[in-house]
Amino acid sequence: MKILAVGDIIGENGLRKAKEVLPQIKEKENIDFIIMNGENSAEGMGITRKLYEQMIEMGVDVVTLGNHTWAKKEIFTFIDTEKKLIRPANYPEGVPGKGYVITEKNGKKIAVINLIGRTEMNILTENPFIIGKKIINSLKKEVDIIIVDFHAEASAEKIAMGYYLDGEANIVFGTHTHVQTADEQILEKGTAYITDIGMTGPKKSVIGMDVDVSIKRFVTTLPERYKIATGKCVFSGCIFEINDDTCRITNIKRVKM
Ligand SMILES: [Fe+2]
Ligand SMILES: [Fe+2]
Structure with missing residues (x-):
């Protein structure tokens, strides 16, 4: 199984680029599951229902968000009802929306969790390490694959998260800095990790x-x-390959088009 994570979509032009590239990449790479970060899709900040629906029509399985989740007021009218839309799980309790979703694809139960960092973020959130581990522990038995979009500024916080969740999550990828990093790797206990998958937007x-x-x-x-x-x-993302029998990561590859 191949999973594609697409980096922060910047505005409608970014989304148009994704629409153009996705069919090519899906065919060439045999992609089974797509995660897209949509926090910058509405004029650079936030997301609207129309844009979210366009992402789903493109074949996106889960849309993640970040620090710009609430930038467009319209979000409050659909975040609670849209099943494929998640926002960082470590927002305080009672905040609209949900921080993770479980999707069935090719006979596998895939959990996608969205977390947000606290270093240089200026948002009062719960500890992403504690909350992330807590969610993973609660899901471990019922899902086959666990994926984390860690939306954070500081490389150190992201790298620490990668090691912290090594062997717990199958994939930990970073978003938010919009600059793709060249540190993709499979960590010791089998977790695929990359500090930032980059953005999809104006070059x-x-x-x-x-x-x-x-x-x-x-x-x-x-x-x-x-x-x-x-x-x-430019279109930026990362492809993760998972063995269908063992659900272990076999390959991680950056994409930039
Ligand atoms: Fe972003
Ligand atoms: Fe962000």
């Missing part, structure tokens, strides 16, 4: 945003409003 940009606006913000420190960059898009 000439500062992590998806307009270059001039970003420079102006850094140079002047004035609160210039971010806008999404235009132009050609």
